[in-house]
Amino acid sequence: MRRPDFFFVGHPRSGSGLLDAWLAGHPDVFMARKELHFFGRDIRYHDPPRTEANYLAHFRRARGERRVGESSTWLLSSATAAEEIAAFAPEARIILMLREPVGWLHSLHSHLVFTGDEDIPDFAEALAAEEDRRAGRRMPRWTIPANALFYRANTDYATQVERYFRVFGRDRVLPLIFDDFREDPVAVYDRALRFLGLPTDFPGRAEVLAPSRRARNSNRTVWSRRVRDFVNRPRHRRVLEGVDPAPVPGAGLAIRAMRRLNIRYTDRAPMDPALRAALRRELRPRVEALEALLDRPLPAWKDEG
Numbered sequence: 001m002r003r004p005d006f007f008f009v010g011h012p013r014s015g016s017g018l019l020d021a022w023l024a025g026h027p028d029v030f031m032a033r034k035e036l037h038f039f040g041r042d043i044r045y046h047d048p049p050r051t052e053a054n055y056l057a058h059f060r061r062a063r064g065e066r067r068v069g070e071s072s073t074w075l076l077s078s079a080t081a082a083e084e085i086a087a088f089a090p091e092a093r094i095i096l097m098l099r100e101p102v103g104w105l106h107s108l109h110s111h112l113v114f115t116g117d118e119d120i121p122d123f124a125e126a127l128a129a130e131e132d133r134r135a136g137r138r139m140p141r142w143t144i145p146a147n148a149l150f151y152r153a154n155t156d157y158a159t160q161v162e163r164y165f166r167v168f169g170r171d172r173v174l175p176l177i178f179d180d181f182r183e184d185p186v187a188v189y190d191r192a193l194r195f196l197g198l199p200t201d202f203p204g205r206a207e208v209l210a211p212s213r214r215a216r217n218s219n220r221t222v223w224s225r226r227v228r229d230f231v232n233r234p235r236h237r238r239v240l241e242g243v244d245p246a247p248v249p250g251a252g253l254a255i256r257a258m259r260r261l262n263i264r265y266t267d268r269a270p271m272d273p274a275l276r277a278a279l280r281r282e283l284r285p286r287v288e289a290l291e292a293l294l295d296r297p298l299p300a301w302k303d304e305g
Contacts, residue, residue: 002062008071010097025208040078099178158289
């Protein structure tokens, strides 16, 4: 059985869905289903965790492709994922995507409200609840992973990237910036292909890169919170994500259909400019640490206007 030899470990809400789909469209690449979350045991995405046999089963259809990979978000926030991946695949290559942290937190909060992992719908109030939540208070009934609600802690990008540099070496880690991907996604895609040693020109390229009808990071809400809460139960999510078998034939398809039909696309409420400026000031040292690590200026990430 083929084992993965590269891993896309970017944050959620940072372009991972589109880049994953484009990588999967390359004839020399096999991508397993997204969000397997086998690594990063410290964040306890699945509890109990996915077994190695279950994980490897998602690669059983890989054949002669030159590269085999998978994409799982939250692995940048894990303190242990880099070493776990290295123990599993010592020669692996790592791709990651970083989004401007204040805008990312705002988008992440909206996404967690949509999924039912966040029960404070106001962004400023959710940020203010961090201290209580780190002490185990004011937590929703369930949140996967629990550290998702420790918003500011997840923006320590330099520490997160440095872990992968230390474990794999800089030559086997490709940090991508979401701003670049938003401005010229095809150029970033080609950069990822070259990093993996793959040709950028291939049959069917135009079809792979054809614009989707809706951006994958579109803001979403739900028609029914009761349906969302039913779908969001951990045992149902484990079935949806292939961790556990369906209790009865067709149960997984039914839950998936319920989730899809319950989605409603809507505009995200704008962030308060004063809050944006305050967060930019607060997170500026972390942005500067990342600039130093990557040897790249990120002025737009520090603009308080």
